[in-house]
Amino acid sequence: xxxxxxxxxxxxxxxxxxxxxxxxxxxxxxxxxxxxxxxxxxxxxxxxxxxxxxxxxxxxxxxxxxxxxxxxxxxxxxxxxxxxxxxxxxxxxxxxxxxxxxxxxxxxxxxxxxxxxxxxxxxxxxxxxxxxxxxxxxxxxxxxxxxxxxxxxxxxxxxxxxxxxxxxxxxxxxxxxxxxxxxxxxxxxxxxxxxxxxxxxxxxxxxxxxxxxxxxxxxxxxxxxxxxxxxxxxxxxxxxxxxxxxxxxxxxxxxxxx
Amino acid sequence: xxxxxxxxxxxxxxxxxxxxxxxxxxxxxxxxxxxxxxxxxxxxxxxxxxxxxxxxxxxxxxxxxxxxxxxxxxxxxxxxxxxxxxxxxxxxxxxxxxxxxxxxxxxxxxxxxxxxxxxxxxxxxxxxxxxxxxxxxxxxxxxxxxxxxxxxxxxxxxxxxxxxxxxxxxxxxxxxxxxxxxxxxxxxxxxxxxxxxxxxxxxxxxxxxxxxxxxxxxxxxxxxxxxxxxxxxxxxxxxxxxxxxxxxxxxxxxxxxxxxxxxxxxxxxxxxxxxxxxxxxxxxxxxxxxxxxxxxxxxxxxx
Ligand SMILES: Nc1ncnc2c1ncn2[C@@H]1O[C@H](COP(=O)(O)OP(=O)(O)OP(=O)(O)O)[C@@H](O)[C@H]1O
Ligand SMILES: [Mg+2]
Numbered sequence: 001x002x003x004x005x006x007x008x009x010x011x012x013x014x015x016x017x018x019x020x021x022x023x024x025x026x027x028x029x030x031x032x033x034x035x036x037x038x039x040x041x042x043x044x045x046x047x048x049x050x051x052x053x054x055x056x057x058x059x060x061x062x063x064x065x066x067x068x069x070x071x072x073x074x075x076x077x078x079x080x081x082x083x084x085x086x087x088x089x090x091x092x093x094x095x096x097x098x099x100x101x102x103x104x105x106x107x108x109x110x111x112x113x114x115x116x117x118x119x120x121x122x123x124x125x126x127x128x129x130x131x132x133x134x135x136x137x138x139x140x141x142x143x144x145x146x147x148x149x150x151x152x153x154x155x156x157x158x159x160x161x162x163x164x165x166x167x168x169x170x171x172x173x174x175x176x177x178x179x180x181x182x183x184x185x186x187x188x189x190x191x192x193x194x195x196x197x198x199x200x201x202x203x204x205x206x207x208x209x210x211x212x213x214x215x216x217x218x219x220x221x222x223x224x225x226x227x228x229x230x231x232x233x234x235x236x237x238x239x240x241x242x243x244x245x246x247x248x249x250x251x252x253x254x255x256x257x258x
Numbered sequence: 259x260x261x262x263x264x265x266x267x268x269x270x271x272x273x274x275x276x277x278x279x280x281x282x283x284x285x286x287x288x289x290x291x292x293x294x295x296x297x298x299x300x301x302x303x304x305x306x307x308x309x310x311x312x313x314x315x316x317x318x319x320x321x322x323x324x325x326x327x328x329x330x331x332x333x334x335x336x337x338x339x340x341x342x343x344x345x346x347x348x349x350x351x352x353x354x355x356x357x358x359x360x361x362x363x364x365x366x367x368x369x370x371x372x373x374x375x376x377x378x379x380x381x382x383x384x385x386x387x388x389x390x391x392x393x394x395x396x397x398x399x400x401x402x403x404x405x406x407x408x409x410x411x412x413x414x415x416x417x418x419x420x421x422x423x424x425x426x427x428x429x430x431x432x433x434x435x436x437x438x439x440x441x442x443x444x445x446x447x448x449x450x451x452x453x454x455x456x457x458x459x460x461x462x463x464x465x466x467x468x469x470x471x472x473x474x475x476x477x478x479x480x481x482x483x484x485x486x487x488x489x490x491x492x493x494x495x496x497x498x499x500x501x502x503x504x505x506x507x508x509x510x511x512x513x514x515x516x517x518x519x520x521x522x523x524x525x526x527x528x529x530x531x532x533x534x535x536x537x538x539x540x541x542x543x544x545x546x547x548x549x550x551x552x553x554x555x556x557x558x559x560x561x
Pocket of ligand 2: 043
């Protein structure tokens, strides 16, 4: 369970374009780390490099090391499929599988990994849906399609799907950007609960959200158009929001930006 | 700036909305008429064809013999017999075409979209598919004749007909698969990868099922198209008035061949058989389309 991540001097490229410059950062286990920063500064890119999702994009590559409890996930003999099984991900837009029912969506990861035992699948389904605070709302319609839920429910369904495979780390890319304040609060509560068991990294554009849910905040910025994004500073969330050491961070979080 | 502000606050004089001007009404009327006319031009011949087929072809197919007997041993003017031999041939030849073309076509489509995107091999394949799409059916018949019958020494058979239909069918299946896979959102693939599902499994269990209904529809439409092809059947198959259950050996009739044969028969029986076969063909194609709708409904994306 919950593992520690150490990002060491990571440079990320899309083909020839240098998107992110030399990021070094540690994420302790059982904590929430928030990535904040202006649009296009590479938050999603860094996040996607943490479970080797980045390399799914044609031409994209990563240099440097990402250590999961000391083990480099970019080492030559590491299977990216295994990495993604250990490090789960929730995306900005809810993306339930449209051909599957709610139940099948939740247990998709296990089913596709070959688990057939109906009882076990049902248990995991209920536990994950409870974990994602969705059980009460959907328990009577588990056989209905996942696409028929509201946006906020779909997003929680995607969280249930991600935690059903029991990853060690959960990456979330703006999981609340398409949601109303109530669903957002539900998901924030959920994140706070989940951090008992998981290491969580979350990208958000919402300062209050970063302040509410995270223990540690990393601020990314762009030196200029066409320049790579870089990590400006990372510190305890309280410190970042009350007394950041960099001027750029202070400008950004106080809204005096650009 | 100041004028704009005062404008906003000035009380409105006269009605805010004017009626539709005469010019616009006329344009609207003209455009509506043109669209309706175009619709008629397109639909009238269609309905007419269908009407002729039903009017002349319905009578012959209403007898039970039509669906159970062949024309074996009957003289041109005998008003008996049926088209079972040709109906069987059409269905079996179409099925063997589907059985061979669907796996090949779907796999090529998957390669083009999921694996080969942008590679030289993929571009070359797409280019060849484009060319193959434009090959006239008679050319594909000639090709199969040259290869399968002249060089390899196999005889004419229903299967030879299937082979030439295959050449027409494969590009259709590849194209359909390609298009349907391309509209599967990348987010679904990433969602699956994020669960630690390998790429091939993502394609088989997530991407293909999502694209399934579109692929099925495309395949069925393609099949309906090639079922009516006559030229290849004339070259590599040959008409037989008797029932031949073996698709691999000997002359095997199909509906286009039956029509071609009986069209030359000046008797009333010939007329009836030709139109009866036309009606049967239309019915079978309709049945295939219906089947396609049902299958794609069953596998459709659930909302
Ligand atoms: N698939 C891609 N191909 C090429 N360049 C890309 C691709 N995805 C992102 N980029 C570039 O990489 C840089 C970082 O993008 P990224 O999506 O990581 O930003 P972000 O910080 O997540 O922004 P946002 O807050 O808007 O989501 C941008 O300049 C972007 O244009
Ligand atoms: Mg982003």
